[in-house]
Amino acid sequence: MLKLQWNVLLCCLLGLIPLIAAFTPDEVQIFQLQQEIEKTYGADLDLYQLLKLPKLRESSSLEIRKNFRKLSKTYHPDKNKKYKKLYERLNLATKILIDESQRKVYDYYLKNGFPKYDFKKGGFYFTRVQPKVWVISSLVYLACGFIHFIILRLQNDGNKARIERFLREVKTQDDTNGLGEKRLLLKQNPKEEGKQLVVKLGEVFVVQPDGSEALISTQDIKNPGIADCLLVTLPLWVWNKSIGRMVSKPKPSGDKGVSEEPKHSSSETKKNKSSRASRGSDKMELPNGKIVQSRKKKQ
Structure with missing residues (x-):
């Protein structure tokens, strides 16, 4: 492709x-x-x-x-x-x-x-009307990006159409009219084991090796945008391979065995103490000053 x-x-x-x-x-x-x-x-x-x-x-x-x-x-x-x-x-x-x-x-x-x-x-x-090299390069680059975008859209539409055609063919084998469950075995050639399909309430699922069922649908297939074509991917690739590699610095890794405990202010410490002290009673004072009163459960 x-x-x-x-x-x-x-x-x-x-x-x-x-x-x-x-x-x-x-x-x-x-x-x-x-x-x-x-x-x-x-x-x-x-x-x-x-x-x-x-x-x-x-x-x-x-x-x-x-x-x-x-x-x-x-x-x-x-x-x-x-x-x-x-x-x-x-x-x-x-x-x-x-x-x-x-x-x-x-x-x-x-x-x-x-x-x-x-x-x-x-x-x-003519010499004065001849475009400069950067003008020609820009026009060719834009044309290539536009053509690549069209190709991506055509391929995406083709994949959707192929999946939808497959789903229609599978649903024709469902004799429950979309009201029950029908299990099918898909084989592309007689030698392979094949894949198990389940038609359940009009939806088609494929049975995974672990026994789970995965929905087959075109709803999750997103249409490619401008960000997926050469207009964006090529500059990003060049950036990551050149300047971006030098600009992005790795974060310094600290000592895993040493962990700093958060420092609390004296006011926060007093509030925490008051909240702990009030836990034994039916009233509890929160750090923000509010008091919550608990209700005893009726036996």
Whole structure:
């Protein structure tokens, strides 16, 4: 059963591994262009500044087109070949910003940050949004604890159902209709001695080796709680095996042969004496000052 639990936990953990969502071609194109202009012209430059738009982000698509035509008069490769790469970037930046959907994507990453590029990691990736190790560990730990709790509840419910099914089968052999006592012998295979069962007034008992009868019921089976799953048991186990062992100090054992007698105050001693002295009479004074009068039994 324990092996089954760990197999289920392992399968659930594998299912928790997040899938890496690939960027769209439009996003990759935007990332590449932004990376190029940052390396060439500076990290603070964006496409609006590259196109030298007077209104920058407030510029409309029509204004961006007009501005590109104005720049083409200066940076077109037919007029100067050294501006070929720059013209390509200006043209691509214009296409991105005049397209409404691509412009929204660019503005989003411009506000929240662009991913970095690493060939070994498969292309563009984010660093600022990556959760820390303790965050991932906490999420995995909580998920494992929740899964373990579900497994415990399922096993407990299965055990209850199995016992209740067994009780129903035994009660079908009771020909007293729950009004008397019926003794049965339970054998799982012909070779074993078997166990004696007693159906008494609708309740099923198993006869112990000493002759006593133990009730078979699901009422005493408690449902597992959060304290029974890994969320609590694992930290307690770690604590007991590490810090808890050092913190808990054994109590000093005193000499068994020597016992200290309790010391009584003088007032308590006087009260005790008065109570002893009054025992011979029909009145007795208690230590708290009250007097109890005994009644003689009538003969």
